[in-house]
Amino acid sequence: MARVVLQQITKTFQNQKVVKGLNLVIPDGSFTVLVGPSGCGKSTTLRMIAGLETATDGEIFIGSQSVNALPPGKRDVAMVFQNYALYPTMNVYDNIAYGLRNRGTSKKDCDVLVKEIAEIVGLADFLKRKPSQLSGGQRQRVALARAMVKKPKVFLMDEPLSNLDAKLRNQMRVELTSLHKQLGSTFIYVTHDQVEAMTMGDQIVVMSDGNIMQVAAPMDLYQEPENLFVAQFIGSPPMNIVPAEGRSDQLWGFRPEKAVLLPASVSPVSAEEMWTAKGQIVSREILGSDTLFHVETEKGRVIVKTETEEIGQYGSNVTVTVAKPHVYIFDRVSGKKVGRLAERGQVSALAGGVN
Amino acid sequence: MKRVGAISLKTVEWAGLLVVALLFVFPFLWMASTAFKDMSEVRQFPPTLLPETWEWGNFVQAWESGPFLMFTVNSIVVAVAILILQFLTAVPAAYAFARYQFPGRNLLFGLVLVALMIPGYIIFLPIYVQLSGWGLVNTLWSLILPYAASAFGIFLLRQAFMQVPDEVIEAARLDNASEWKIMWTIMVPMAKPVLVTFGLFSFIYHWNDYFWPLIMTNSDEVRTLPVGISSLRMSDGGTLWNVMMAGNMILILPILVIFFVAQRHIIKAFVYQSK
Numbered sequence: 001m002a003r004v005v006l007q008q009i010t011k012t013f014q015n016q017k018v019v020k021g022l023n024l025v026i027p028d029g030s031f032t033v034l035v036g037p038s039g040c041g042k043s044t045t046l047r048m049i050a051g052l053e054t055a056t057d058g059e060i061f062i063g064s065q066s067v068n069a070l071p072p073g074k075r076d077v078a079m080v081f082q083n084y085a086l087y088p089t090m091n092v093y094d095n096i097a098y099g100l101r102n103r104g105t106s107k108k109d110c111d112v113l114v115k116e117i118a119e120i121v122g123l124a125d126f127l128k129r130k131p132s133q134l135s136g137g138q139r140q141r142v143a144l145a146r147a148m149v150k151k152p153k154v155f156l157m158d159e160p161l162s163n164l165d166a167k168l169r170n171q172m173r174v175e176l177t178s179l180h181k182q183l184g185s186t187f188i189y190v191t192h193d194q195v196e197a198m199t200m201g202d203q204i205v206v207m208s209d210g211n212i213m214q215v216a217a218p219m220d221l222y223q224e225p226e227n228l229f230v231a232q233f234i235g236s237p238p239m240n241i242v243p244a245e246g247r248s249d250q251l252w253g254f255r256p257e258k259a260v261l262l263p264a265s266v267s268p269v270s271a272e273e274m275w276t277a278k279g280q281i282v283s284r285e286i287l288g289s290d291t292l293f294h295v296e297t298e299k300g301r302v303i304v305k306t307e308t309e310e311i312g313q314y315g316s317n318v319t320v321t322v323a324k325p326h327v328y329i330f331d332r333v334s335g336k337k338v339g340r341l342a343e344r345g346q347v348s349a350l351a352g353g354v355n
Numbered sequence: 356m357k358r359v360g361a362i363s364l365k366t367v368e369w370a371g372l373l374v375v376a377l378l379f380v381f382p383f384l385w386m387a388s389t390a391f392k393d394m395s396e397v398r399q400f401p402p403t404l405l406p407e408t409w410e411w412g413n414f415v416q417a418w419e420s421g422p423f424l425m426f427t428v429n430s431i432v433v434a435v436a437i438l439i440l441q442f443l444t445a446v447p448a449a450y451a452f453a454r455y456q457f458p459g460r461n462l463l464f465g466l467v468l469v470a471l472m473i474p475g476y477i478i479f480l481p482i483y484v485q486l487s488g489w490g491l492v493n494t495l496w497s498l499i500l501p502y503a504a505s506a507f508g509i510f511l512l513r514q515a516f517m518q519v520p521d522e523v524i525e526a527a528r529l530d531n532a533s534e535w536k537i538m539w540t541i542m543v544p545m546a547k548p549v550l551v552t553f554g555l556f557s558f559i560y561h562w563n564d565y566f567w568p569l570i571m572t573n574s575d576e577v578r579t580l581p582v583g584i585s586s587l588r589m590s591d592g593g594t595l596w597n598v599m600m601a602g603n604m605i606l607i608l609p610i611l612v613i614f615f616v617a618q619r620h621i622i623k624a625f626v627y628q629s630k
Contacts, residue, residue: 079529081522087523087526098530099529102531102536146530
């Protein structure tokens with residue numbers, strides 16, 4: 001167990017900076033998720049922590065030790081790869097035992113450890129099988145077992161669930177979270193999927209274009225995005241952005257689930273506490289529990305997420321209303337959040353309440 | 356109508372394949388048949404397809420007409436030594452060419468490819484002069500050393516090593532494996548079909564090689580089977596073809612056995628990519 005500290009980490013590939021001076025503290029025992037669109041430098045950052053890439057500049061600490069000069073095998077980290085990267089010519093037992101043998105663990109200890117881990121991940125009956133004889137989920141477990149058996153200080157995971165089907169992915173998500181609680185080690189997890197990030201991480205690092213956009217706990221990230229990028233990256237569908245009223249240097253944003261749709265004939269109660277816009281429904285997506293309405297308004301196109309699909313049909317005229325405390329103000333040039341249109345707690349129960 | 360067309364097309368296809376197969380198999384069968392005939396039957400016209408009496412004695416005569424046990428041992432020593440040396444040189448070279456960035460890599464690999472294109476007959480004279488300068492002519496070393504590194508082997512293995520996903524090697528590095536260990540415990544097992552195929556090519560080529568042992572050796576102690584068997588031709592009363600063919604049967608027997616044992620691997624090596 002150890003915390004991981006990145007100081008001014010930079011990576012340049014052929015004169016192109018892909019990671020630009022990152023400063024990050026990953027607390028001991030945390031489940032930290034690096035999330036961002038593809039090409040944002042999250043995988044490169046993970047690979048630098050693993051030692052598979054050397055940092056062009058800056059320093060990486062695992063525990064209190066600077067690991068810049070250490071080869072991957074000496075950093076006491078384990079990694080799970082997206083495509084599992086199992087050794088295809090070895091059976092499950094040898095796949096798990098390979099790292100132990102390279103450390104000089106005795107044959108007897110090795111046997112005990114491998115069998116213990118195989119039991120935990122439910123592979124005890126498959127130890128003699130080759131990876132090619134296993135299903136995707138089983139291979140994923142072998143990869144996990146191979147990482148766990150070394151009892152590393154830090155677990156590194158590079159999109160480990162993206163090759164699994166949706167059902168298995170949900171199941172593994174839960175398993176990984178409980179595994180983290182059980183082991184208490186530091187997990188660093190890379191994904192482009194914000195749902196994975198929100199559900200698994202206790203600290204989320206949002207990255208874009210080689211920079212850190214925000215580091216926060218999941219709910220803080222959702223409720224208090226520091227900038228436009230985070231506001232639009234976290235949350236599905238993304239935050240609606242509309243021009244600010246009366247100020248050309250600002251943009252306003254609100255979450256689709258905080259907006260309320262009213263029939264055009266009904267005028268909103270306490271209009272001065274609301275942002276309102278008249279418009280027409282241009283499309284509707286029914287998700288089951290929720291419905292997404294795409295509304296073309298006088299102030300731009302917005303998406304509204306509601307629990308009911310009855311309110312609007314395609315083409316009907318509606319009014320979109322959002323309680324002012326739910327409207328975020330962003331600087332148009334820097335993208336930084338300036339604040340909200342009104343303090344939280346200033347909204348009446350009629351407008352939907354605030355959480 | 357369509358069905359008849361399809362059947363006749365198949366017939367033509369099979370007939371064609373049969374002709375080609377006969378072209379390859381007939382000389383071989385002829386050799387086998389001749390090896391069992393007595394000399395009068397060999398000279399008989401029209402020739403018989405199968406021997407009228409089976410003369411097993413031809414094999415005994417061939418084996419006893421020279422130090423064939425020594426030839427066989429020499430052949431085995433030479434072919435196996437070449438095989439081992441070629442593996443030991445080709446594996447690290449191919450791993451470096453496939454997996455490392457180093458200055459001059461492309462130039463060096465170009466040289467390997469050039470070596471692949473130069474026929475041995477062009478360079479045998481300088482090699483002979485060199486080996487003779489070292490006093491190695493007419494020793495087994497002169498048969499082994501010139502083949503210690505195989506450009507073909509390096510090329511073939513490099514292609515196989517390049518197919519191995521980066522992540523597998525990275526996983527091994529994270530598992531604290533040295534480069535040496537990665538090479539022998541990860542890469543070599545993954546390239547096994549290619550290694551087996553290359554090993555067979557190499558073994559068969561050097562087992563059958565006639566030219567190089569012929570020019571490098573001048574005494575029976577270091578001669579190999581092909582050279583030894585060709586000496587059967589120089590008998591007093593004209594060539595004893597039946598004994599000669601019996602000798603050839605002895606020569607190819609080990610290769611046939613190896614081929615049948617390793618057939619599965621050879622086929623696998625050629626269909627491996629499509630799996």
